[in-house]
Amino acid sequence: MKLRTKLTLYNTISKLVLVTLFVLLLPVLIRDINQSFTDNKLQRQKKKVLGIIKISGIKNNLYAAYSPLKDQFYSLDEDSLEESLDTIRNEKRKIEGDTIDYRILSYNFILGKKSYLLEIGKSIDSIEETTAPLQNIAFVVLLGMILLTVLADQFYSAYVLRPLGQIIKTKLIGNKFPNFGSYKKVKTTTSDFEYLDISIHKMIVTIETTFQKEREFISNASHELMTPVSILQSKIENMFEREDLSDDLKSRLLEMQRILNRLKSITKTLLLISQIENDQFLKEDKIPLASLLQEVYDEISIRLQDKNITYEASVPENWNLVHVNKFLLFNLFFNLINNAIKYNYENGGIKITATREGNNFVVSIIDTGIGISAEELPYIFNRFKKMRQSLQQDSFGLGLPIVQSIAGFHGIKVEVQSEKDKGSTFRLILPAFLIEI
Numbered sequence: 001m002k003l004r005t006k007l008t009l010y011n012t013i014s015k016l017v018l019v020t021l022f023v024l025l026l027p028v029l030i031r032d033i034n035q036s037f038t039d040n041k042l043q044r045q046k047k048k049v050l051g052i053i054k055i056s057g058i059k060n061n062l063y064a065a066y067s068p069l070k071d072q073f074y075s076l077d078e079d080s081l082e083e084s085l086d087t088i089r090n091e092k093r094k095i096e097g098d099t100i101d102y103r104i105l106s107y108n109f110i111l112g113k114k115s116y117l118l119e120i121g122k123s124i125d126s127i128e129e130t131t132a133p134l135q136n137i138a139f140v141v142l143l144g145m146i147l148l149t150v151l152a153d154q155f156y157s158a159y160v161l162r163p164l165g166q167i168i169k170t171k172l173i174g175n176k177f178p179n180f181g182s183y184k185k186v187k188t189t190t191s192d193f194e195y196l197d198i199s200i201h202k203m204i205v206t207i208e209t210t211f212q213k214e215r216e217f218i219s220n221a222s223h224e225l226m227t228p229v230s231i232l233q234s235k236i237e238n239m240f241e242r243e244d245l246s247d248d249l250k251s252r253l254l255e256m257q258r259i260l261n262r263l264k265s266i267t268k269t270l271l272l273i274s275q276i277e278n279d280q281f282l283k284e285d286k287i288p289l290a291s292l293l294q295e296v297y298d299e300i301s302i303r304l305q306d307k308n309i310t311y312e313a314s315v316p317e318n319w320n321l322v323h324v325n326k327f328l329l330f331n332l333f334f335n336l337i338n339n340a341i342k343y344n345y346e347n348g349g350i351k352i353t354a355t356r357e358g359n360n361f362v363v364s365i366i367d368t369g370i371g372i373s374a375e376e377l378p379y380i381f382n383r384f385k386k387m388r389q390s391l392q393q394d395s396f397g398l399g400l401p402i403v404q405s406i407a408g409f410h411g412i413k414v415e416v417q418s419e420k421d422k423g424s425t426f427r428l429i430l431p432a433f434l435i436e437i
Contacts, residue, residue, distance in 0.1 A: 003161060003164070004154075004157050004158060004161050004165075007153070007157045007161075008150075008153065008154050008157060011149075011150060011153040011154075011157075012150050015146050015149060015150065016146075019142060019143070019146055022142060023139060023142075026135050026138055026139070027131065027135065030130075030131050030134050030135055030138070031128070031131060033134075034127050034128065034130060034131060034134075035103070035127065038103050038122055038127050039088050039103070039105075041122075042088060042103070042105040042120050042122065043088075043105070045105075045120050046105055046107055046118065046120060049074070049076075049118060049120070050109070050118070053111065057111075057112075058076070058111060058112075058116065066095055070095050070096070070098065070100060070123065071122065071123040071125070071126040072120075072121065072122050072123065072126070073093070073095065073102070073119075073120075073121045074118075074119070074120055075117075075118070075119045076116055076117070076118050076119075077116065077117055078114060078115065078116055078117070079108045079115040079116055079117035080115070081108060081115070081117070084108060085106050085107060085108040085117070086106070086107050086108075087105070087106050087107075088103065088104070088105045088106075089103075089104065089106075090102070090103055090104070090124065091104050091121075093121060100123050100125075101123065101124040101125070102121035102122060102123055102124065103121065103122050103123075103124060103127060104119055104120070104121040105118075105119065105120045105121070106118075106119050107119075160190065163186050163187065163188030163190060163193040163197075164193055164196075166186045167186050167193065167196060167197050167200065170184070170186070171186075171197070171200045171201075171204075172200070183201050185197065211277075215274050215277055215278050218270050218271070218273070218274040219271065219274040219275070219278070221270075222267050222268075222270050222271035222274065223271070225263070225267045226264070226267055226268075226271075229260055229263055229264050229267065230264075232256075232260055233257070233260050233264070236253050236256055236257050236260070237257075239253055240253065266398065269398045269402060270398075272331075272402060273398075273401060273402060273405050276328065276402075276405045276406060276409050277405060277409075279409075281325045281327070281328055281409070282325060283323045283324055283325050283409075283410065284323070284325075285321075285324050285325055285326040286320055286321065286322045286323075286324075286436070287320065287321050287324070287326050287329075288317065288318075288319065288320050288321070289315050289316075289319040289320070289321055289354065289363070289435075290313070290315045290316070290317050290319070292321065292326070292329060292330060292333065293313050293315060293333060293352060294313075295330060296330060296333045296334050296337055297311065297313070297337075299334070300334065300337055300338060300341065303338070303341050304341060304350075307341065307344060307345075307346050307347075307348070308346060308347050309341060309344055309346075309347070309348050309349060309350060310348075310349040310350070311349075311350050312349070312350070312351045312352070313351075313352040314351070314352065314353050314354065315352060315353075315354040315363070316354055316437075318437050319354060319361070319435055319436075319437060320435070320436040320437070321430075321434060321435065321436075322433075322434060322435070322436045323433065323434060324410055324434060325409075325410075328406045328409065328410070329406065329410070331402060331406060332402075332403050332406040332407065332428075333365075335399040335400070335402055335403050336365045336403060336426050337350065337352075337365060338399065339399055339400070340365055340367035340369060340424075343367070343369040343370050343371075343424075344367050344368060344369035344370070345368065345369060345370070348367065348368040348369060348423075349367070349368045350365070350366070350367050350368075351364075351365075351366045351367075352364065352365050352366070353366070357429075359431075359432045360429050360430060360431060360432065361429075361430040361432070361434070361435045362427055362428065362429050362430070363427075363428040363430065364425055364426065364427050364428070365425070365426045365428075366423065366424075366425045367423050367424055367425075368422070368423040369423050369424060370420070370421060370423075371418045371419050371420045371421055371422050371423055371424055372416070372418040372420070372424055373420050374420075377416065377418060380400050380416065381400050381401055381403070381404040381414075382401070407428065410430075410434060411431050411433075411434070412428050412429065412430055412431070412434070413428075413429040414426065414427070414428060414429075415427040415429065
């Protein structure tokens with residue numbers, strides 16, 4: 001899940017939790033607000049009544065009145081209590097046979113040597129009439145604010161995290177990693193992203209330097225090895241021309257010649273991989289796929305006959321490989337088909353198919369050979385690991401690393417499916433720009 005999505009989910013969930021808590025507390029809050037508002041109103045009414053009494057006096061000792069709906073009442077009566085009273089609380093009153101809950105302000109005072117009790121009440125039901133509408137209004141307003149803040153959070157997260165997306169897209173997955181192109185700074189005002197951008201660039205520079213040294217070493221070592229190997233080969237061949245050469249010495253010289261041939265083959269292979277990885281080949285050829293496979297078959301068919309292996313190629317005649325290097329692609333198919341023969345059973349079979357899958361073109365090399373174990377499958381393209389099967393076949397184990405290098409050079413993806421003792425399928429997924437129909 002993307003970081004932006006996680007942040008949006010977190011913000012949304014946290015706000016929903018706050019809204020739920022607020023909704024649960026809302027009735028209590030509104031009740032307290034209403035009660036506080038009512039108490040203030042009763043205090044103001046008390047002041048007005050006392051103001052009128054101060055100006056006009058009390059003409060009648062008894063006074064009581066209530067509204068037609070009995071939701072509010074005023075009363076003034078003589079008071080027999082000696083202590084002072086100034087309270088606001090909920091009490092019940094019976095008016096015309098009805099018992100009603102009121103919020104009542106009670107206040108006693110002395111005027112003209114007489115004590116009076118003033119009461120102003122407001123019914124609880126009338127106070128709570130506004131509770132439900134206020135709850136609904138508060139809920140709608142709160143929900144609207146939450147939606148606005150979620151949208152604002154999403155917009156801000158997208159704005160703040162945009163440089164991170166550009167770093168991932170341009171430095172990690174947008175191009176071949178590591179991308180050895182020129183450094184382009186990602187514009188950002190976030191210091192963390194600046195540090196990440198610079199760190200990735202430094203890491204790529206380090207990798208590039210290491211790769212370059214490795215390639216230079218392999219290239220130089222291959223060139224240097226070829227000269228002494230060729231000299232030794234010439235000397236051995238010259239020794240074979242001596243008439244006094246004993247059979248035992250001839251046998252030893254043949255063994256030395258075989259070892260030199262292996263060393264020469266390994267050196268050439270390493271040199272080829274180095275040249276591919278250093279982009280020393282042009283991609284200017286155009287060749288029909290069927291024709292290329294026929295050339296491979298013509299060169300390798302003798303080995304098919306040796307093991308009585310059937311060969312079938314079902315490839316469209318109008319598929320042309322373009323912007324490729326014919327020499328390298330010949331090596332790629334030669335190595336794959338050669339492996340399909342080398343690791344196949346007597347009387348086995350090899351089948352080559354070509355299909356179109358969406359925008360890609362897929363060429364599959366299917367064999368009925370000994371297969372590759374699940375433990376070795378992840379390492380078959382690793383040039384530094386020699387598989388058990390290679391050792392049994394007295395192979396150098398560099399055929400598949402060459403395939404991988406050539407495929408990468410052309411932008412071809414290689415997939416392998418294999419089952420022990422049942423065979424293997426190598427799928428070459430060619431991008432659309434490599435095929436012209």
